[in-house]
Amino acid sequence: MPQTAISLMRTFVAVEIQDDSILDAIAKIQSEFKIKATAVNKKNMHFTLLFLGEITEEAATSVKNALSTISFKPIEVKFTHVGAFPNSRSPRVIWIGVDDVSASQLVELAVQVEKKLGPLGFKSDKPFKAHLTIFRVKNRIDDISKTIERFKDVDLGKHTITELKFKQSILTPSGPIYSDLQVVLAK
Numbered sequence: 275m276p277q278t279a280i281s282l283m284r285t286f287v288a289v290e291i292q293d294d295s296i297l298d299a300i301a302k303i304q305s306e307f308k309i310k311a312t313a314v315n316k317k318n319m320h321f322t323l324l325f326l327g328e329i330t331e332e333a334a335t336s337v338k339n340a341l342s343t344i345s346f347k348p349i350e351v352k353f354t355h356v357g358a359f360p361n362s363r364s365p366r367v368i369w370i371g372v373d374d375v376s377a378s379q380l381v382e383l384a385v386q387v388e389k390k391l392g393p394l395g396f397k398s399d400k401p402f403k404a405h406l407t408i409f410r411v412k413n414r415i416d417d418i419s420k421t422i423e424r425f426k427d428v429d430l431g432k433h434t435i436t437e438l439k440f441k442q443s444i445l446t447p448s449g450p451i452y453s454d455l456q457v458v459l460a461k
Contacts, residue, residue: 282328284443285455287341287387288320289349289380289435291406296353299430300370303356304408307368307421311409318452319406323384323438326396333394334440338456340390341440346383348460349435351376356425357405363417369405370430377404383438436460 291297297316304313326337352373358365372380384402440456 280330282330283334284445285326285329285334285337286322286441286443287324287326287337287391288322288439288441289383289437290439291319291321291351291433293431293433296431296433299353300406300408303370303425303428303430306424307409307418309409309411309415309418310413311368311411311415312449314408314410315449318450319408320439320441320452321380321404321406323380323387323402324391324396324398326391334455336394337391337396337440340394341387341438341456341458344386344390344438344458346386346438346460349376349379349383350432351380351435352432353406353428353430355427356408356422358418358422359405362419362422364414365409365418366411367405367407368409368411368418368422369407371406372404380404387438 297319300319301316329337353370354373355371357369357371359367359369371377381402381404388396388398436459438458439454442453442455444451
């Protein structure tokens with residue numbers, strides 16, 4: 275009997291930023307960085323609550339069932355500063371952070387997601403830190419401390435998050451293409 279190949283999909287759970295004025299403000303900050311790095315496209319801005327990796331269709335169905343039991347209130351997110359992982363002298367990721375209240379609400383939601391998906395075998399490899407990735411840095415770049423310092427205290431506005439999304443990511447040479455597998459609305 276011939277074996278059938280199991281198709282896998284790359285997936286994650288996230289909340290997205292869909293407010294055009296905030297996305298435009300983020301794009302303006304991105305333009306201030308004169309670096310060789312991959313800028314995250316405006317339409318792909320999100321907080322990854324839990325990266326699930328490559329999973330089967332069957333696992334995706336289990337994830338949808340677990341996520342459908344999540345209950346959360348809308349979260350007002352206030353964007354307040356720019357940072358880098360692991361640091362601004364040799365960054366791998368440049369991100370925008372949020373105020374403490376927003377951060378703690380996003381952490382609560384991420385913890386709830388992990389609690390629901392933990393029994394299915396999904397766990398985070400590190401504690402969730404509320405950050406919106408704006409650049410991914412593949413090759414070593416110069417110290418960007420001065421640019422980061424200019425944005426250590428910014429007000430990009432507020433955005434209310436009302437949807438939790440289970441997403442698929444297809445990696446392409448021109449960047450990832452995301453699609454929604456499930457949307458869970460705030461209550």
